[in-house]
Amino acid sequence: MPRGRSTDTIGINDVARAAGVSLMTVSRSIRGVDGVSDATRQRIVRLAREMGYFPNSAARALAVTNSTLIGISLPTLLNDVFADVLSGMRRTLDRAGYSSVMDTSDYDPAREREWAERTLAWRPAALILTGTTHDPALRARLLRERLPVLEIWDVTDDPIDICVGIDHLDAGLTLARHVAALGYRRPAWVGAPPGLDLRADQRFRGLVRAFRDVGAREVRRVSVTGGNSFVAGAGGFGQLDLRDRPDVVFFLTDNMAFGGMMAAQKAGLSVPDDIGIVGFNGLDLTTVLPRPITTIRTPRRQIGVTGAKTLLARLNGLHPDAVTRLPCELMPGATVRMR
Amino acid sequence: MPRGRSTDTIGINDVARAAGVSLMTVSRSIRGVDGVSDATRQRIVRLAREMGYFPNSAARALAVTNSTLIGISLPTLLNDVFADVLSGMRRTLDRAGYSSVMDTSDYDPAREREWAERTLAWRPAALILTGTTHDPALRARLLRERLPVLEIWDVTDDPIDICVGIDHLDAGLTLARHVAALGYRRPAWVGAPPGLDLRADQRFRGLVRAFRDVGAREVRRVSVTGGNSFVAGAGGFGQLDLRDRPDVVFFLTDNMAFGGMMAAQKAGLSVPDDIGIVGFNGLDLTTVLPRPITTIRTPRRQIGVTGAKTLLARLNGLHPDAVTRLPCELMPGATVRMR
DNA sequence: TCTCCCAGCGTTAACGTTAACGTCGATCCC
DNA sequence: GGGATCGACGTTAACGTTAACGCTGGGAGA
Numbered sequence: 228m229p230r231g232r233s234t235d236t237i238g239i240n241d242v243a244r245a246a247g248v249s250l251m252t253v254s255r256s257i258r259g260v261d262g263v264s265d266a267t268r269q270r271i272v273r274l275a276r277e278m279g280y281f282p283n284s285a286a287r288a289l290a291v292t293n294s295t296l297i298g299i300s301l302p303t304l305l306n307d308v309f310a311d312v313l314s315g316m317r318r319t320l321d322r323a324g325y326s327s328v329m330d331t332s333d334y335d336p337a338r339e340r341e342w343a344e345r346t347l348a349w350r351p352a353a354l355i356l357t358g359t360t361h362d363p364a365l366r367a368r369l370l371r372e373r374l375p376v377l378e379i380w381d382v383t384d385d386p387i388d389i390c391v392g393i394d395h396l397d398a399g400l401t402l403a404r405h406v407a408a409l410g411y412r413r414p415a416w417v418g419a420p421p422g423l424d425l426r427a428d429q430r431f432r433g434l435v436r437a438f439r440d441v442g443a444r445e446v447r448r449v450s451v452t453g454g455n456s457f458v459a460g461a462g463g464f465g466q467l468d469l470r471d472r473p474d475v476v477f478f479l480t481d482n483m484a485f486g487g488m489m490a491a492q493k494a495g496l497s498v499p500d501d502i503g504i505v506g507f508n509g510l511d512l513t514t515v516l517p518r519p520i521t522t523i524r525t526p527r528r529q530i531g532v533t534g535a536k537t538l539l540a541r542l543n544g545l546h547p548d549a550v551t552r553l554p555c556e557l558m559p560g561a562t563v564r565m566r
Numbered sequence: 567m568p569r570g571r572s573t574d575t576i577g578i579n580d581v582a583r584a585a586g587v588s589l590m591t592v593s594r595s596i597r598g599v600d601g602v603s604d605a606t607r608q609r610i611v612r613l614a615r616e617m618g619y620f621p622n623s624a625a626r627a628l629a630v631t632n633s634t635l636i637g638i639s640l641p642t643l644l645n646d647v648f649a650d651v652l653s654g655m656r657r658t659l660d661r662a663g664y665s666s667v668m669d670t671s672d673y674d675p676a677r678e679r680e681w682a683e684r685t686l687a688w689r690p691a692a693l694i695l696t697g698t699t700h701d702p703a704l705r706a707r708l709l710r711e712r713l714p715v716l717e718i719w720d721v722t723d724d725p726i727d728i729c730v731g732i733d734h735l736d737a738g739l740t741l742a743r744h745v746a747a748l749g750y751r752r753p754a755w756v757g758a759p760p761g762l763d764l765r766a767d768q769r770f771r772g773l774v775r776a777f778r779d780v781g782a783r784e785v786r787r788v789s790v791t792g793g794n795s796f797v798a799g800a801g802g803f804g805q806l807d808l809r810d811r812p813d814v815v816f817f818l819t820d821n822m823a824f825g826g827m828m829a830a831q832k833a834g835l836s837v838p839d840d841i842g843i844v845g846f847n848g849l850d851l852t853t854v855l856p857r858p859i860t861t862i863r864t865p866r867r868q869i870g871v872t873g874a875k876t877l878l879a880r881l882n883g884l885h886p887d888a889v890t891r892l893p894c895e896l897m898p899g900a901t902v903r904m905r
Numbered sequence: 906t907c908t909c910c911c912a913g914c915g916t917t918a919a920c921g922t923t924a925a926c927g928t929c930g931a932t933c934c935c
Numbered sequence: 936g937g938g939a940t941c942g943a944c945g946t947t948a949a950c951g952t953t954a955a956c957g958c959t960g961g962g963a964g965a
Contacts, residue, residue, distance in 0.1 A: 234631050238951050249915045254953065262913060284687040285627035286951035289920045292573050294624065296667075296688075305653060310643040317670060326684055328635075329668040331656060345665055348623040349635075456850045482851075489854045511795045512821075515828045577921050588945045593923065601943065625921035628950045 238283065242275045257282065288350060297325045297538075298346035299355045302334045302424070305454050306480055307510055308527055309357070312379060315531020316355070323539050325352065332357075334423050340365045347374075353538055359383040359390060360425050377538045379530055381426050382552050389541060391534040391551040393525055395426045398555045399433020402505065402523045403477070404440075405557055410566035411475040411503055412443040417463035417487060418479035420450035427479055430507065434477060447473060451483075460486025469494070475503035475563060481510040484520050488562065503563035513560065521560035526553045577622065581614045596621065627689060636664045636877075637685035638694045641673045641763070644793050645819060646849050647866055648696070651718060654870020655694070662878050664691065671696075673762050679704045686713075692877055698722040698729060699764050716877045718869055720765050721891050728880060730873040730890040732864055734765045737894045738772025741844065741862045742816070743779075744896055749905035750814040750842055751782040756802035756826060757818035759789035766818055769846065773816060786812060790822075799825025808833070814842030814902060820849040823859050827901065842902035852899065860899035865892045 239257070243250040248271065255263045256271040263271075288294035297320055301309040317327060328346050332339040340362035343354065347368075353375035359382070369376050369387050378390040403414070416434060418427050435446050451463040460483030467473060476491075478484035484506030488498055496502050498518070506513060509524025533551055540547040578596070582589040587610065594602045595610040596619075602610075627633035636659055640648040656666060667685050671678040679701040682693065686707075692714035698721070708715050708726050717729035742753070755773060757766050774785050790802040799822030806812060815830075817823035823845030827837055835841050837857070845852060848863025872890055879886040 234950075236631070236951095239953095240951075250951090251916085251953080252914060255914090258953090264913065267913080281683075282687050283628070283689065283951050285624045285633065285689060286920090287953075288624035289622070289628055289922085290951080290953040292575070292920065303653075304643050304649040305646065307644065310649060314642075314644060314670065321669065321681075324684075326667050326681075326688070327669065328665050330660065330666065331653065342660075342665075344620075345663075348621050349665070350622065350624060457854045458850050461854045485851075486854045489856065493856060511797050512824075515796045515800045515825045517828060517832060573920080575921095579921075589921095590923080590946085591944060594944090597923090603943065606943085622921050625950090626923075628952085629921080629923040631950065 237278055237280055239280070242271065242278055242280050245278060246271050246274050292350065293352055294350050295325050296328050296346075296349050296351040297353050297355060298343065298349075298351045299327050299329045300339050300342055301329070301331050301357050303331050303454070305456070306482060308480065308508055308525070309380075311527035312531040312534075315528040316535040317531075319532060319535035319539065334419075336360070336362045336365075343369075347372075352542055353377065355379060355534070355538070356387075357381075358425060359386060361387075375538060375541045377534050377541075379534045381429075382550055384550065386549055389537055389547060389549050389551075391530055391537055391553070393530070393553055393555055395429035396433045398507075398523055398525070399430030400437050401433075401555070401557055402430075402507070403434040403437030405559070406475055406477075406503065406505060406521070406563055407437050407441045407443065409503075409563055411563065412438075412441070413472060413474040414438050414443060414477065415447040415449065415467055415471075415473040415475070416477045417449045417451060417460065417467070417483065418477075420452065421448075423452075424479070446477075447471060457482050457486035457489075459483055460488075461490040463487060464490035464494075473502065474566070475505060477505045478507065480508050481506035481513050481520055481522050484522070484562075485512060485516075488520070499562050499564045505563060509556070509558050513558070518562060519558070519560040521563045522558050524556040524558055526555065529553055576617055576619055578619070581610065581617055581619050584617060585610050585613050631689065632691055633689050634664050635667050635685075635688050635690040636692050636694060637682065637688075637690045638666050638668045639678050639681055640668070640670050640696050642670050642793070644795070645821060647819065647847055647864070648719075650866035651870040651873075654867040655874040656870075658871060658874035658878065673758075675699070675701045675704075686711075691881055692716065694718060694873070694877070695726075696720075697764060698725060700726075714877060714880045716873050716880075718873045720768075721889055723889065725888055728876055728886060728888050728890075730869055730876055730892070732869070732892055732894055734768035735772045737846075737862055737864070738769030739776050740772075740894070740896055741769075741846070742773040742776030744898070745814055745816075745842065745844060745860070745902055746776050746780045746782065748842075748902055750902065751777070751780070752811060752813040753777050753782060753816065754786040754788065754806055754810075754812040754814070755816045756788045756790060756799065756806070756822065757816075759791065760787075762791075763818070785816075786810060796821050796825035796828075798822055799827075800829040802826060803829035803833075812841065813905070814844060816844045817846065819847050820845035820852050820859055820861050823861070823901075824851060824855075827859070838901050838903045844902060848895070848897050852897070857901060858897070858899040860902045861897050863895040863897055865894065868892055 239250050239253045243253045256268040304310050330342040343365050355377045357380050359378050376388040378386050380392045382390050382392040449463050449466045451459045464487035478487050484504050488504045498504050506520045506522035509522050513520040537547045578589050578592045582592045595607040643649050669681040682704050694716045696719050698717050715727040717725050719731045721729050721731040788802050788805045790798045803826035817826050823843050827843045837843050845859045845861035848861050852859040876886045
């Protein structure tokens with residue numbers, strides 16, 4: 228007796244036997260490549276469907292030594308930012324026949340590396356990473372393997388392969404200069420702890436520079452953890468030293484800014500008369516408020532779409548621009564005003 | 567000359583040759599299964615790392631005729647609801663060694679089916695779907711293949727395999743009874759068009775029943791498309807016929823309710839004096855408002871965690887409960903009041 | 906009419922890994 | 936001391952698919 232295993236699933240072989248042709252004819256028919264007459268192809272495709280044949284991507288990946296999987300790593304989906312980016316990407320990749328192997332890293336490079344190792348074992352067609360700073364070993368490996376890699380959200384002159392994003396330092400600078408020009412001189416910042424969200428750190432650097440340029444006092448910094456939620460914003464505001472009399476508070480993102488604004492009002496402060504509030508991202512929320520939050524709109528969906536298209540071009544053997552820097556749009560809002 | 571292909575990647579074979587052992591010894595060493603002495607194992611693992619060996623999951627999947635991939639289909643990530651569910655699941659599955667192949671269907675069963683077909687080609691260990699209504703052909707196939715399938719968010723007595731969620735009809739009923747008991751009799755509902763979000767339709771049915779039970783007039787229904795965002799809520803409120811004098815408006819979700827409340831106030835209506843506002847989900851936002859939105863908290867993260875754990879039990883050959891119904895918590899808020 | 910080409914199909918050998926079974930000493934026990 | 940047992944490894948044959956190349960018959964061109 229033969230000792231092999233045996234599966235009840237039917238493969239290309241079974242279809243071939245039933246159709247009375249070789250398995251290559253079946254393979255060619257199903258893939259739609261040349262070398263089969265139309266009559267034969269139609270007969271085989273119909274038969275395959277009738278027999279309940281389903282292709283096995285693992286076998287295909289093994290045979291062609293790559294796959295139609297694309298790995299996507301995002302820091303979090305708990306704010307709208309990366310959900311927007313993702314929805315922009317997914318559709319484009321989907322239509323091109325790629326599946327996404329996803330994870331969220333919670334801003335932890337080690338988790339990103341672990342996920343990447345697991346994902347690379349599937350020999351993906353490409354990897355999409357958030358930001359331009361990664362575990363050194365991972366970066367080295369990706370460079371060595373010459374895998375198509377798209378880095379999103381941030382830009383750098385020295386990407387692993389290609390990158391599409393915004394200039395966070397410049398975004399912080401633009402936003403802060405606008406606010407500084409209105410006369411604010413006692414700024415504070417509520418965001419992630421230093422070193423966690425590196426893009427936020429860049430924006431903070433922009434703030435610092437803009438206020439230093441106008442001779443303002445240093446930017447007070449409050450760090451909150453636990454997501455960019457409304458509650459974190461309110462909590463962050465609560466941690467501010469109000470005796471220090473800040474005249475404007477910048478938040479990591481609009482949702483936090485709204486939370487902070489609610490906390491300010493609860494504390495008896497009027498916005499913007501007593502204190503200015505500034506967000507980041509230009510989320511939906513800001514537009515429905517009677518007093519829209521001052522913020523800067525980031526092209527999140529566009530980053531996703533452009534990123535995916537650029538990556539597809541790369542996968543098709545073209546040589547797209549390695550660095551795409553997309554513009555942000557200042558939204559003056561009404562939570563700061565001329566002092 | 568041999569005509570085969572040749573890849574430069576190094577496999578288990580190369581390591582075996584370099585170590586002077588058979589490839590099975592390498593395989594066993596790397597997988598950590600019995601049958602190798604500790605000394606040999608350590609020598610081989612070290613050598614493999616030095617040589618830059620990386621496992622090939624596609625080959626493994628082919629050999630064992632299944633994989634460590636889990637497919638996850640969600641309707642959208644553009645509101646916090648499914649992002650919460652997902653983050654609850656991912657960590658648990660991640661720690662058990664599974665990777666996620668994800669997609670969002672935008673509530674379209676056809677897209678869910680297409681994604682599922684593509685994903686099933688990878689012979690995933692399990693599938694996670696949202697809701698309990700799917701393309702009939704897909705459902706039939708999943709039943710036939712006896713694949714572990716977890717359905718989340720909604721519950722049914724007849725799941726494909728196992729399901730973890732809440733009773734949406736009951737949630738709608740509970741919420742509406744609370745509101746009806748306060749004296750409201752002219753309800754309206756702003757949500758998705760009928761037939762799109764089937765869970766929302768269930769909740770709506772709960773509303774209808776609760777208000778019919780107290781002899782109120784029928785629930786006016788306004789449908790909006792384009793995400794559950796703040797803007798959609800504001801737009802939906804704008805579509806209400808105010809001459810019809812609704813006394814309370816239920817929204818698909820809290821964020822929409824907030825958008826609607828802003829629109830109401832912009833229209834000169836005071837909440838809750840002139841009109842009541844009711845949300846759904848108990849999102850973060852509602853807790854930071856000076857006037858918290860009346861809503862019902864859904865155990866989103868818990869659904870993710872419990873779902874993942876139940877699925878893992880199933881994958882480990884246990885027989886967990888097929889149906890897990892989790893409780894919701896009414897949050898009275900202050901956007902309705904006794905009339 | 907003969908050659909050449911090509912459409913249409915088949916044969917063989919990978920792709921990298923694991924399951925199943927075989928082998929061979931060393932230890933153990935009566 | 937001889938058979939049973941077991942730990943540590945090896946051999947072989949899958950898993951399902953595709954790349955590379957081989958074969959064949961019929962029609963076009965000379």
